[in-house]
Structures are given as C-alpha cells and as structure tokens.
Amino acid sequence: MDSLTQIVLxxxxxxxxxxxxxxxxxxxxxxxxxxxxxxxxxxxxxFDALTANELHRGFSHSILFSIVFAPIxxxxxxxxxxxxxxxxxxxxxxxxxxxxxxxxxxxxLFAIWLILVVITIKHSYGTHSASQRDWTKLxxxxxxxxxxxxxxxxxxTQLLWPLPYKLAWNNIFVVDPFYxxxxxxxxxxxxxxxxxxxxxxxxxxxxxxxSSIYMLWSLGAKYHTYSIFQDNLQQQNIAYTxxxxxxxxxxxxxxxxxxxxxxxxxxxxxxxxxDDEIIxxxxxxxxxxxxxxxxxEDLINRLNFLSKGWYVVNDENPDTLVYNxxxxxxxxxxxxxMYGFGYQLFMNNSNVLSVTQQRPDIDxxxxxxMLSILWRRIWGKNISQx
Numbered sequence: 001m002d003s004l005t006q007i008v009l010x011x012x013x014x015x016x017x018x019x020x021x022x023x024x025x026x027x028x029x030x031x032x033x034x035x036x037x038x039x040x041x042x043x044x045x046x047f048d049a050l051t052a053n054e055l056h057r058g059f060s061h062s063i064l065f066s067i068v069f070a071p072i073x074x075x076x077x078x079x080x081x082x083x084x085x086x087x088x089x090x091x092x093x094x095x096x097x098x099x100x101x102x103x104x105x106x107x108x109l110f111a112i113w114l115i116l117v118v119i120t121i122k123h124s125y126g127t128h129s130a131s132q133r134d135w136t137k138l139x140x141x142x143x144x145x146x147x148x149x150x151x152x153x154x155x156x157t158q159l160l161w162p163l164p165y166k167l168a169w170n171n172i173f174v175v176d177p178f179y180x181x182x183x184x185x186x187x188x189x190x191x192x193x194x195x196x197x198x199x200x201x202x203x204x205x206x207x208x209x210x211s212s213i214y215m216l217w218s219l220g221a222k223y224h225t226y227s228i229f230q231d232n233l234q235q236q237n238i239a240y241t242x243x244x245x246x247x248x249x250x251x252x253x254x255x256x257x258x259x260x261x262x263x264x265x266x267x268x269x270x271x272x273x274x275d276d277e278i279i280x281x282x283x284x285x286x287x288x289x290x291x292x293x294x295x296x297e298d299l300i301n302r303l304n305f306l307s308k309g310w311y312v313v314n315d316e317n318p319d320t321l322v323y324n325x326x327x328x329x330x331x332x333x334x335x336x337x338m339y340g341f342g343y344q345l346f347m348n349n350s351n352v353l354s355v356t357q358q359r360p361d362i363d364x365x366x367x368x369x370m371l372s373i374l375w376r377r378i379w380g381k382n383i384s385q386x
Contacts, residue, residue, distance in 0.1 A: 010034015023195030033142035256329030315345035
C-alpha cells in the first residue's frame with residue numbers, strides 16, 4: 001500500500017510492541033520500520049524498469065528479511081539512535097527528492113528533511129530505556145506487517161522469498177482513504193496522550209480494529225461481487241478459463257472483473273450500489289498471437305511472471321508493440337477500456353528483444369473524464385449517466 005498507510009500501520013504496531021515503555025519513540029521507530037521494506041524502490045536508480053519491477057516487493061517484503069534485519073535495526077535504534085534516525089530520514093525522503101522533477105516538491109522535501117534532521121540532532125535520546133529483545137520485537141512486527149498488508153493488493157509480495165511466488169489477494173487498492181484516514185486519526189489522537197495513559201492504548205487499539213474491520217469488509221465485498229460476476233458470465237454464455245476481480249481506485253464499492261477466454265478478455269464493472277446485478281462486459285482481444293514468435297524468449301517469460309499471464313498486446317503503432325499488464329483491470333475513458341501499465345517491446349541495436357516501460361499519455365481532459373466515470377460508477381450510475 002502507499003507510504004502513508006505503511007507509516008500509520010508501523011506506528012500503531014510499534015505502540016503495541018513497546019509504547020508503554022518508551023512512549024512516542026515506539027511510534028516513531030514503528031513508522032520508520034514500517035517504511036523500510038519500500039526502500040527497495042532505490043533499485044530503479046540502478047536497473048532498467050523491468051528488472052526494478054521484478055525486484056520490487058521481493059526480498060525486502062519477505063518474512064526472511066524481517067527476521068534478519070529486525071535485530072540489526074533494533075541495535076541501531078538502541079545504540080546509535082540519533083544518527084540512525086538521520087540516516088533513515090534521509091533514505092525515506094531521498095528517493096522522491098531524487099526521482100521527482102517538480103522543483104517545488106523538491107524544495108518542500110528538502111525543507112522537511114532539514115527540519116527533521118535538526119530536531120533529531122538537538123534532541124536528547126535515552127538509548128537503553130528498553131532491552132535489545134524489546135527493540136527487536138518492535139522492529140520485527142513493524143517490518144513484517146508491511147508485506148502482510150501489501151499481500152492484499154493486486155501487485156502482491158514475495159512474502160515467502162526465495163520461493164518464486166507473489167502472494168496477491170486483490171481485495172484492496174494500493175491507496176484507499178477508507179482504510180487509512182480513520183486509522184491515521186486514531187493514531188494521532190493516541191500520540192497526544194502519555195505513554196501510560198489508558199486512553200492512548202484505547203485509541204491506538206480502535207485504529208487497529210477499524211482498519212482490520214475494513215479489511216475484512218473488503219474480503220467480503222470481493223467474495224460477494226466475485227459470485228455476481230460468475231453468474232453474469234454464465235448467464236451470458238461466456239465460456240472463460242479463469243476470472244480475476246480487483247477493487248477500483250480509492251474504494252471497495254466498485255469492482256472490476258476480467259475473464260479470460262482463448263483469444264480475448266471480457267471486462268466489466270459492478271458497484272455494490274448498482275440498482276441491479278446485470279453487468280455489461282466489454283470484449284478486449286488479447287492479441288497474444290502478435291508476440292507468438294517470442295513466446296519462448298526469457299524477456300516474455302519475465303513479463304508473464306510479473307503479470308501472472310494477464311496481458312493484452314497493442315499494435316496501434318505499426319512499428320511497436322505494447323505489452324499491457326491486465327491484472328489491475330482497465331481504466332475507462334468514455335466507454336472504452338484502456339490499460340495504464342505496460343511495456344513497449346522493440347529490437348535493440350544488437351537485434352535482441354528489449355522493453356521500455358510504457359504509460360498512456362493521458363491529458364487533463366481525459367483524466368477528469370476517467371475520474372468522473374469512476375465517481376458515477378461507484379454510486380451505481382452507468383458510464384453514460386450524468
């Protein structure tokens with residue numbers, strides 16, 4: 001999930017693990033540890049887009065990583081806390097600073113970094129208020145809950161690394177304010193109370209309970225909508241080989257389904273607020289035959305591992321082919337489905353199949369149209385309805 005959500009979850013877990021002993025410091029280090037697995041994004045500065053995507057949510061999102069690094073980070077926090085904080089703050093804010101072109105955002109990030117570093121250096125820290133075992137427990141649970149949460153998204157994680165499996169349960173979008181905002185509010189309120197206050201423990205617990213209930217709700221919504229998609233496919237005599245469903249952006253009310261046939265995908269949307277359970281499916285030719293000559297290439301196998309075999313090949317430009325990752329479901333501009341994440345295939349100067357990451361060029365008008373469609377469909381209105 002997004003960084004803010006992982007920070008909130010890490011802070012809440014840190015509070016449960018060690019809050020009564022070290023107070024707000026437990027939340028601070030829980031939030032930092034909850035962000036550490038996503039520092040694997042630095043790989044994109046050194047590797048091509050495909051390799052970086054393969055490595056993302058790999059080792060750093062595994063149980064093994066949490067076991068190995070929990071005592072190391074715990075030792076740093078306990079014995080070298082001040083400079084460890086400076087280092088982790090730099091790493092956490094450094095990637096967006098380096099990767100974003102927006103100068104205003106860069107200035108803001110630098111200002112935040114400078115303020116946090118000055119506060120950290122001036123603050124006096126007690127290094128032995130908790131044992132190494134206590135700190136290790138805090139770090140382990142803050143680290144491991146990060147990939148456990150990410151398993152619920154469509155991208156998934158290699159939780160069992162080095163086994164080559166990505167666990168993805170597809171029941172929550174990577175950014176969902178209904179999960180994050182109530183959780184954040186409760187954690188901030190808890191932060192304002194003394195470490196031994198019963199209210200601090202109460203509000204932190206309420207945040208964890210509310211977020212967990214919402215996660216259970218999303219699983220229930222997925223199960224319910226999945227059966228509705230199945231029934232519609234059967235009633236419309238669409239013979240499919242497999243079916244996947246995912247929540248649409250920012251919510252768990254509107255769901256997207258993709259059913260695979262021999263040569264095409266059937267995609268549809270269903271909102272829990274729809275007046276009926278009749279789903280209109282769009283047929284999308286998968287065009288797998290366009291890359292049939294390369295199907296044994298290692299590059300195609302790598303792409304298929306990432307997409308789990310859910311892909312659509314576009315040949316709108318006669319000189320290039322685009323391998324679209326179809327796991328996340330299509331986006332809708334008007335009533336035309338389109339994909340937002342893919343790779344352009346081409347032969348390099350050495351006549352070797354290569355890729356570059358491809359994103360659709362969406363102008364402001366199209367973006368607003370897509371958000372409008374999303375909003376209307378969430379509320380049970382057809383795409384054409386105002």
